[in-house]
Amino acid sequence: EDLGCDLSSQSTENVYESAKNVEVDLFGDIELKVIMNISETISCLWVFKENQADCTPSLDSENRYVISLVFSKIQENQAGKYTLAVQGENSIYTIIFTVLVRSNILCKPRKPYFVKSENLTIINCMSESYPPPLIEWLFCRTPDDRIELEQLKENGIMHDTLFQTDIQCCATNELGRECTKLYTIDLNENLGASLxxxxxxxxxxxxxxxRAVYESYAFKLKWYFENRELKKARWFEESTYRKDLSMVRILYAFASSMGRSDSGHYTCSSTEHPNKTALVTVLEEGFIKVTDSREDFEIDLLEKFCFEIKLKVYPPIRCIWISSQQSFPCEQNYSADGYSISSRFCDHKYQSGEYVFYAENDDTYVNKTMTLHVKRKPEVIIQSTSKQITCFSDSYPAPFWTWRKCLGPDFSNCTEEITEGIWRGTPERITFGSWHSSSTLDVQNTMIGFYVECCANNSVGASCVKGFTNQQGAVSSLRDNISFYATIGFCLPFIAVLLIFIFHKYKKQFRYESQMQMIQVVGPSDNEYIYIDFSEFEYDLKWEFPRENLEFGQALGSGAFGKVMNATAYGISKTGDSVQVAVKMLKEKSDPSEEDALMSELKMMTHIGSHENIVNLLGACTITGNIHCIEIDYCLSSLVLVLLWNKREKFHRTWTDIFKQHNFSFYHNFHLDQNARLDDFGGMQLRRDSDLTSGSNWITLYSEEEEMKYINRRVYEEEDFNVLTFEDLLCFSYQVAKGMEFLESKSCIHRDLAARNVLVTCGKVVKICDFGLARDIMNDSNYVIRGNARLPVKWMAPESLFDRIYTIKSDVWSYGILLWEIFSLGVNPYPGIQVDSNFYKLIQSGFKMDQPFYATEAIYFVMQSCWALDSRKRPFFSQLRPLIERQLVDAEGAVYQNTENNISTYSSNSKTKSRESREDEPFPSSVPSQDEDS
Incomplete structure (x- = not known):
């Protein structure tokens, strides 16, 4: 925003002020920028609260000087006036900004403080907050004091309230209340009381x-500082008679501005009372010290539990609790000394995860992360292959498995334990509060025709499930409750009718349409375009492949309109060779319109051509048979989304270790988990997680060129997929941008670009795909009904969501969401926000998600550029690809440089291991140097 630059009305020549204040939300990012069109050489300096920081002017394309100051995650103590002093050859310029930090959470009043007015009989109590606080004085400690005060009010002598022992000032607004007690030494109180x-x-x-009370007025009070009488200029006295004619004297010691030399013992001396001494400590800066806090907690479900943290602080803090990127108010309980506090958080709703306590004052801040694990009993499901039965469980903690054979007429007697042929997989931690574990039983001939029971048992409880082994070794579940079957049998006709009704209604409303479309621009505006109608194009028969040369395997995915099958294609590349392919086809009872849509998609793919970062067409069967099908790359791999889920915890541990050791080369030396293995489809697993995408049917694809390499490289590939580095996240982002740049060059838009539609293959090559035909959009929570369609609203640009406009720039918006998914390691976008009317209002208002935990400032800048409300302000993929490429080059260069530095440090024989600490900078969020960025 152009703030405007006005000459200051109060000052001399060349002093300017911004016409508008800079307003920024707490923890927001801003940049102050000054553009100066002058011809002389300049130098500059930023000044804030008497602190100074150097700056470096640069020249823009118009040969003007540009001076910037960047704030990352601005804090409240960074609000105020910022002055830029510019020294030219012949002139001095001064530019002043006023920065206001909007705090929507930390709005309680600050702890009040006292200031002596120029009038010796007036003491001011001050506090700040928004909304402004109401200031209130309290002069009582006990009910008797309150009665006495009421009598004083009736007699019109409220001035005597200033002579009470306990005087407090409280600041209150609708968000909270803070009080401070006026520091008082009462010489008449118990001599043993410590101050x-x-x-x-x-x-x-x-x-x-x-304060002192004596029966005769003829007594004196004096202040001493370190055994020297305090100067007259630093104290004043007030006195009054009480109703019993005794005298009350108040002797104030004050200073308008304390220095370090003012630290020491302040003693109040009386001619009729024992002396008392107070210790006053003057600090250079405030502090926050965590004195007591655990980090890991395991609790039972519904167990009464609250997080608690204890601190010693000065000055008072503002604090919040953060969970799942939501912020919660922080209640503070002060102890008698006024500096020790505790804070509790109970609103965890028994959700496992990380909970962060954040506190700050004017000088420092502290983060404390605590982890909650909620115990829960196992949830068991059973699956089978031709010769094996496998039980899977999600629980916390990890369970112990037992297998039994079931006997008796109703197979209810499951007491005969099975000990042979059992394989127990290594439990895998998939979230903070969930262990995924499995156990497999090899089905022997002696077991065929029996029911078997697998049980998962942990400290919370046990769960069992039964299955029947038939002649083929397949398994079917057994329910113990016979009434269950009776109920099902009674309700089955009604359920069948209801399902038929729903099916026909669904078929009537939804038709298959390829997500990828090629557009033909017919006007200058975004909405002046039409899609290319490929139904009018001729199909090139060179892509035709004999249906009899396909040998179908298992289904890889099944959705509302079609399915994707694994198949072996004989002679598709050259005679005699067989290649694994994925065959994309409609279901048998498909509408003619859906057949036309699939045929149009086939023609579009032949028109687009091949690229290494998209899933490519190999051939098609269209002449014989009543099902149109397309063979596409079959990539033995994993979805990027699934890979991010599976490697999230290991990546987080690696990331944490790196920043603890400042060893960025640590990624490449990470010890691989020897027990980790990929399943037959490269580790592809469907997971359920409250914070993650769930409910979709995933498929994996393998390219023709990589087919022959796979067998020889399997072991190395497994190790490759076991390691996930920050450079990998950048590389995934770069390859997606590269693939989308190719589609952009073909005027092709994707319309559903998301991590669930991106594959990572051998060598971590990324391929963009389109699973629209084989996705169960009815059960996928990512697709929300809008009008008569189900749409991935969290990934859609505003113009697509509200105006049904899809362009390359709407794909750019989706790419920004995909980047957020990658650098959050697979968290569902807009976590904690329900897709309702408020969600749509947020999007229309320009709401942007916060920076993901693993993203750099540069990457987050790219995301924000993709989320510009005005689509014309978003970059093209041809601009995004070099931006990400540069980040990747810088990251790899930093790793190499760090590795070289480690070797150099190891080889040197330096005796000094300490490093001089840098002095605290006045601009904790100012622009880092290039080295710091690296």
Whole structure:
């Protein structure tokens, strides 16, 4: 935003102020930029709260000087006036910004503080908040004090309330209340009572009261500092008579601005009372120290539990609790000394995961991450192959497995334990609160025709499931409750009628349409275009492949309109060779319109051509038979989304270790998990997770060129997929941009670009695909009904969502969401936000997701550029691809440089291992140097 630049009305020549204040949300990112069109050589300096930071001017394309100051995740203590001092050859320029930090969460009043007015009889109580606080004085500690105060009010002598022992000032708004007690030494109180330490910062005011009551007015009070009488200019006295004619004297010690030399013991001396001493400590800067906090918790479901953290702080803190990228208010309970606090958080709703306590004051901040594991009993499902039965379980903690043979007329007596032919897989941690484990039983001839039972048992409980082994070794589940079958039999006709009705309604509403479309621009506006109608194109018979040369295997995916089958194609590349392919086909009872749509998709794929980063066409069967089918690359691999899920925890541990050790080459030396293995489809597994995408049927594809390499490279591929590095995330992003740049060059739009539609293959080669035909959009929660269609609304650009406009720029928006998925390691976009009317309002208002945990500032900048509301301001893929490529080159260069530095450090014989600490910079979020970026 152009803030405008006005000459200051108060100042001399060449002093400018921004016409508007800079307003930014708490933890937001902003950049202050000054453009100066002057011909002389300049140097510059930023000034904030008497701190200084150097800056480096640069020249833009119009030969103007550009000076910037960047804030990343701005905090409240960074609000205020920022002054840019520019020194030219002949002139000095001063530019002033006012930065306001909007805090929608931390809006409670700050802890009040006291300041002596120029009038010796007036003490001001001050606090800040938004909305503004109501200031209230409290002068009582007990009910008797309150009665006495009411009598004073009736007699019109409220001035006497200033002579009470306990005086508090409270600041209140609708979001909370904070109180501060005026530091008072009462010489008439118990001599054994200890006085709390008084903490102040350099520059803060001091105000201490010494109170004494005596039957005669003829007594005196004096202040001493380190055994020297305090100067007259630093104290003043007030006195009054009580109703019993005794005298109350108040002696104040004050200072408008404290320095380090003012630290020490302040003693109040009386001619009729024992002396008392207060310790005043003046700090250079504030502090936050965590004094007591655990990090890991395991609890039972419904067990009463709250997180608690204890700290010692000065000055007072503002704090929040963060969970699943949602923020919660932070309640603070102060102890008697006023500096020790505790905070509890109970609103975890028994959700396993990481919970972060964040606290800050004007000088520092602290993050404390705590992990909650909620125990739950196993949930068991049973599956089978031709000769094996496998049981899977999700639970916490990991369970122990037992197998039994079931006997008796109703197979209810499952007591004979099976000990032979059992294989127990290594449990895999898939989320904070879930272990995925399995156990497999090899079916022997002696077991055929019997029911078997597998049980998973952990500290919470046990779950069992039964299955019948028939002649082919297949398994069917057994329910113990006979009434269950009776109910099913009674309801089956009604269920069948209902399903037929739903099916016909669905068929009436939804028709298959290829997600990928090629557009023909017919006007200058985004909405002035038409799709190319490939039904009018001729099909090139060179792509035709004999149906009899296909040997079909198992189904890889099945959806609302069709399915994808694994098949062996004989002679598709050259005579005598067989190649694994994926065959994409409609279901047997398909509409003519759906057949036309699949045929149009086939013609479009022949028109687009091949590219290494998209799934490519190999051939088609269209002449014989009543099912149109397409053979496409069969990539023995995994979806990018599934790979991110499976490697999330290992990546997080690696990432954490790297930043602890500052060893960026650590990725490439990471110890592989020897027990990890890929299944027959490259580790492809469907997972259920409240924060992740679920419910879809996934397929994997393998390219023709990689088919012959697969057998010889399987072991190396498994190790390759066991390691996931930050460079891999960049490389995935780069390859998707490269594939989309190719589609962009063909005027082709994808319309459903997401991590679930991207494959990662051998050598971590990424391929963009389109699973629309084989996706069960009725059961996939990512597809929401809008009008008469089911749409992936969380990935859609605003113009597509509200105006049904799809262009290359709408794919760019989706690419930004895909980047967010990659650098959050597969978290579902807009976590915690329901797709409802409020969601659509957020999108229309320009809401953008926060920076993912594993993304750099540069990557997050790319995401934000993709999410520009005005599609014309979004970059093209031809611009995005070099941006990501540069990030990848820089990251790999940093790894290489770090490795060289490690070798050099190891070889050197330096005796000094300490490193001089850098002085605290006044701009904690200012622009880092190039080295720091790396």
């Amino acid at each position: 709390p330490e008084l903490l102040l910062k350099v520059g803060e005011p001091l105000l201490i009261r010494c």
